Amino acid sequence: MPLPTLPFDVVVEILSRLPVKILMQLQCVCKSWKSLISDPKFAKKHLRHASQSLVLTVGELDFVVIANPLSSVFTEATTTTIQVDYPVKDKDDSAAIVGSCHGILCLSFCSQPMKVVVVCYPHTLVQGPVSNCRNLVKVHTLGTTSWRTIQDFPPNTLILNESGKFLRGAINWLAYRQRHSSCWVIMSLDLEKEFHREIPQPDYGGINVLSLNIGVLRDCLCIFSNADTFSDVWLMKEYGNKDSWTKLFRLPHTRNLGSWPLVYALYVSNDDQVLFDIEREELVVYNSRDGTFKDPGIQIIDKWMESEVYHESLISPCF
Incomplete structure (x- = not known):
């Protein structure tokens, strides 16, 4: 009798x-x-179920990956780390994580830039006030040998010196704008249509916001609004819709973070535990249901680090 086969x-x-x-x-x-398995459609389907891990840069050149699924950070399971080799390793070069998208981790090195979208400022204008600032946007398409200049961002808008966050086919940056008054804005660049727009922010409720950071959580754009003693985490459930902003929770600061707090939520578990990166110095797990903190047990051997969550992926960068 032949063995039964699955559909x-x-x-x-x-x-x-x-x-x-x-x-x-x-x-x-x-x-x-x-x-x-080699079909791109299957690769995208696999990505939706793929396990997530945490990658860290420690110091300038050491890359460490949390080998266990990221979910183990929120349990009592032992978390192990492994050292990761990468293609460019030069003792005179400093490395950084640009970001992770569709399972592909992008690294940059100070002597070997790898970005495909660049926002730059003419040198003579960068030295002056923001009100005189004009920026240029250049795009490099893989497989070509040149950069193209596309529509400039609005004048008097200074993109912060951080990597953009990719979501819904667009790159999103936090920027500073100076007109009659100064304010923070979120600029979005649609990569397919090559046009930009401003993404509306939530109503912070009169709170004195010292600084803002943006990121991606649960496949949504998020904002970390930092005040003196706490940080609020906001989620934009419908991309581009101001009314869809929802405050997930408030993270109380356990120490003085100064006038420019750097707080990032890296991952939210199904039971509302959150893995935070605080000041690029420590990782903490915050239980938003009962307001408790715990150490995830990840030993940081240097005082400086960068962190990023990534998925296992079959998707090829197609260089």
């Missing part, structure tokens, strides 16, 4: 939940599996 759509669901390393081995099982 192909059931096989696809099972395979889409397996780790990348196993899928690479399973490509050798048969031609149909090889064709499926």
Whole structure:
């Protein structure tokens, strides 16, 4: 009697939940599996189920990855780390994490820039006040050999010197604008249509906001509004819709963070525990339901670090 076979759509669901390393081995099982696993549509489906991990840069050149699924940070499970090799390793070069998108981790090195969208300012204007600032936006498409200049951002708008956050086909930056009064704005650049717009911010309720940071949580744009003694985390549930801003929770500061707090929420678990990066110096887990803190047990051997969450992925950068 022949062995029973599973419907192909059931096989696809099972395979889409397996780790990348196993899928690479399973490509050798048969031609149909090889064709499926190498299909870009399957890669996108796999990404939705892929496990998440935490990658850290410690100091200037040491990259460390939390080998366990990120969910283990919120449990009592032992968290192990592994050292990661990367293609450019020069003792005279400093490294940084630019960001992570669709399972691809982008790194930059001070002597080898790798960005594909650049916002730059003419040198003679950068020396003056923000009111005289004009910026240029240049795009480099992979496979070409030149940069293209596209529509400038509005004058008097200074993009902060941080990497943009990719979401919904657009890169989002926090910027500073000076007209009749100074204010913070979020600028969004649509990569397909190559036009920019300003993303509306939430109503902070009269709170004296010292600084803002932006990020991506639960596949939504988020804002971290930092005050003297706490930081509020806001989520934009419908991209571009001001009325969809929702305050997730308030993080009380456990120490004095100065006049420019740097607080980032890296990940929110299903039970509302949040992994925070505080001042690029420490990681803490905050339980927003009962207001308690705990140490995730990740040893930082240097006083400075950068952190990013990434997914296992079959998606190729297609260089």
